[in-house]
Structure formats: C-alpha cells, structure tokens
Amino acid sequence: MSVAEDGTADFGFERVSLAEKQGRVDDVFRSVAKRYDLMNDLMSGGLHRAWKSHLIGMLRPGRNRPFRHLDVAGGTGDIAFRVLGAGGPDTEVTVLDINEAMLRVGQERAETQRAGTRFGGRIEFVTGNAEALPLPRNMFDAYTIAFGIRNVPRIELALQEAFRVLKPGGRFLCLEFSRVDLPVLEKIYDAYSFHVIPRLGARVAGDKESYQYLVESIRKFPSPGRFAAMIEEAGFSRVTHRVLSGGIVAIHSGWKVA
Template sequence: MSSSEQAPVNPKESSDSDNTTHFGFQTVEKHEKESKVAGVFHSVAQQYDIMNDLMSFGLHRLCKRFTIDASGVRPGNTVLDLAGGTGDLTARFSKLVGREGKVILADINSSMLNVGRDKLRDQGLVQNIEYVQANAQYLPFEDNTFDIITIAFGLRNVTDKEMALRSMHRVLKPGGRLLVLEFSKPEYPLLDKAGKFFSFNVLPKIGKLVVNDSESYQYLAESIQMHPDQETLKAMMEEAGFEQTTYTNLTGGVVALHKGYKF
C-alpha cells in the first residue's frame, strides 16, 4: 500500500495508552511529539513563506484574509495570533487594532518566531506587537486577556488539542472569539483524492527541492490526514467551553475556518 493510500486512524480514537499520540502516521510518546514537531519547523522556518505559496498556489493568503474579515476585529482590541509563525495574520491585525490595541505573536518554535519578528520589523510594524514563545497547551497569560485568538494551520501540530482549546478558552475575555483555520475534510471525493495525491507525491518533492527536506513535508502531509474533520473539531471546541460554534468550508473543505465564542 502506497503512502497516499494509507488509512489514517481516527485522531479521536484512543492511542495505545494515555501517554501516546500521533506524529503524522506514527504513534509516539507524548513527550516526543513536541521535540519532533520542533525539528520540523526549525528545518523549514527560513523558507516557510515560500513553501506555503508553492504548496497552496497562494490560496493560504486568501484563507487568512477571510479569517481576518471573520474575526470582527476592531480598533483597541487585544489579539493573540497563536502558532503565528512568520506573522501573516499579525501584520494585518496590527494595522486594524491601531495604537490603542495590541497583538501578541506567539509560537512554540523559536526559529519561526525569530523569522516572524524580523519580517514584521522589516515592514516597520513595531508599535503594538509583542512576541512570546509559548506552548498552546499552557498559555502564559492571565484569564480573560484577549478579545480574539486565531490559530492558523497550527492546531494539528499540537500534542494535546483538547488541552490547548481549554487553555485558549481560559485566556479569552467573555464575549471573545476563537478562530481556528486548518486543513480539514474535503467535501468532494475527487478533491479528496487529488489532495492526497498532491500531499504525498508532490509536496515532499517540493520540500526536497526548495529546503532540501522531504521528511518534514512528509510529516506535514500526514498531519493533515490525522487532523479531526469539521464536525469532530466543532465538538472538541464545544467540549472546551466554546459556544455558538460554527465552521465555514473554504476551497471545498480542504481548509475550514471554525469560530467559537466564550460567554
């Protein structure tokens, strides 16, 4: 059976024990996943933006723009751009919240955070942005801090997604909202098949050519398949305490934007 034909297990099913989780299609100890994911993003950080454009044909930018528009951000808001990487969302939020607002770009990976900080500073965005290296499962912020939290293409890399969602809920203000932009389950079988073919047969080759690293992009392809589908993630958000939870399929469900409120 080729890699593109592997049937991933349901990510909501129990692993062999409470101490194991998934790193792509591999079952690993939970304490191992964080270091393995760190290795992936240390490897790809410098070419991350280029690879995103190549592997999405630039569509990730439209999805992020849709997320910004759906956030309802206003001047003076405090925003957490979690797993914010190279700062695409932070750059736009910084301009929208204005001088009275604040945006925190947070990422667990120091290489990604450094690339994001350098890029934003090169754009002259310095007045209302802070940078924090943080694990989504243990957010180092006080309760009821943020008006908006976004996590774009990052939740699937978190070791314990349920814990991370509870942590996000804790640091949101009452009336605040979480937006999760992530790969999801395509609505059409042919689109699903084409996506798997691209992910497993083309994406690692692009990774090898551009960053001399096919293994990291093999993991990223596998992580997409292991991520919960739309309804499962919606239920997970509700279990974490979010209300009025909805999702919008983008690009035929290849990507979905989930939104939930804290009341």
C-alpha cells in the same frame, strides 16, 4: 490527532510518546522556518492568502477601540501583520509560538515593519506552549490559530487554554486543513499531497521528511464535526465552521460567553 490513555499521540501516520511528538514537531518547524511562508505560497498556489483573508474578514478587529489579539503558533507573523493591518491604531497583537526559529523569522519581519513606522510597538513575540499559555486569564478580545493546532500534542488542552485567556465575549477562530468533500477533487488532492508536496519540500526547503509529516498530519486531524464538538467541550458557545475550497480547509469559530 488523538492522545491515547497510554500517553501516546499521532505524529503523522506514526504513534509516538507525547514528549517525542513535541520534540519532533519542533524539529520540523526549526528545519522549515526560513522557507515556511514561501512554501505555503508554492504548496497552495497562493490560496492560503485568500483563506487567511477570509479569517481576518470573520475576525473584524475593532478600528475605533482597543483590541487585544493573540495569535498562537503564528511565529512568522503572517496572521499578526494582517490583524494589525485590518485593525485600528489601538489594536495590539501578541504572537506566541513554541518554536524559537519560527519566532525569529517573525521578529525579523517586525523589525522591517517598525523601520517603516507602520506598526510601531503594537506587536510582541512570546515563546510559549499552546497547552499551557504563559498569559493571564481574561486578557484577549480574540484568539487565532492558523495551520497550527493539528501539531499540538494535546489539542483539548490548547482549546481549554484558549478559553481561559479570552475575555468574556471573546472569539476563538481556527483555520486548519480539513477533509475534502468532493470525490474527484479528493483524488487529485491526495495525489498532489503525497507525491508533489514532499518533493517540493525537498527542492525548496531541503527537507522532504518534514513535508511528508505535514501532509500526513492533515489526514489524522479530526473531522470538522468532531473538532467543533471538541471546541464546545472546552467551554465555547455558538460554535460553527465553514469549509473553503471544497473542504481543503475549514475555519472554526467559537465564543466565550461567560
């Protein structure tokens, strides 16, 4: 998903202004917020749970020391609750999302968790833009973004902001859809993506167009190699990526060395 010199960006297969892209992305997630996690289960056949578990396994939040974590574009709290569950009693998570409808879903889930005294006050929800985080520099031990960065109009700014708010020695992890690298699987995946997912979105979430956009946005996202180069350009070191499920998704990792 690239930004041209004329101030336009990809919105699925369309080319729109930056302002229009952000507004339309907001509309997509406002529409699907209440059914977002359910749709993830249905669209992936539950595989997204395994992918997220892999992400948390790579993160390994500290169990015996303070650990401050930032999850961006994670409004429903799905990643945040996993981090809290894997970490120790001094693990704290800030969930940041630009979309308040998504954040409300996460806040409702957090209230349920708090009622059971599971996580106490160790999670907070912040409205903010990944391109200009309303947070101080050198604040977090780790930063995650799962299935969100392809919706950011200016990815390079989001990566620079991730670098800024991480402490020296902090880790960046991104879970995102990628390029299927098995020819037979690619054909099946394309047919499923373009013909089944939008219809599923229409039936379950009442919104075919939003899921059509989400499918198209995957195809416009940079290749794993190109995205790794973008992460390096933002200042990160020891950048690597792992492809999962035949390339359906990839997890990119980078470290803030200094």
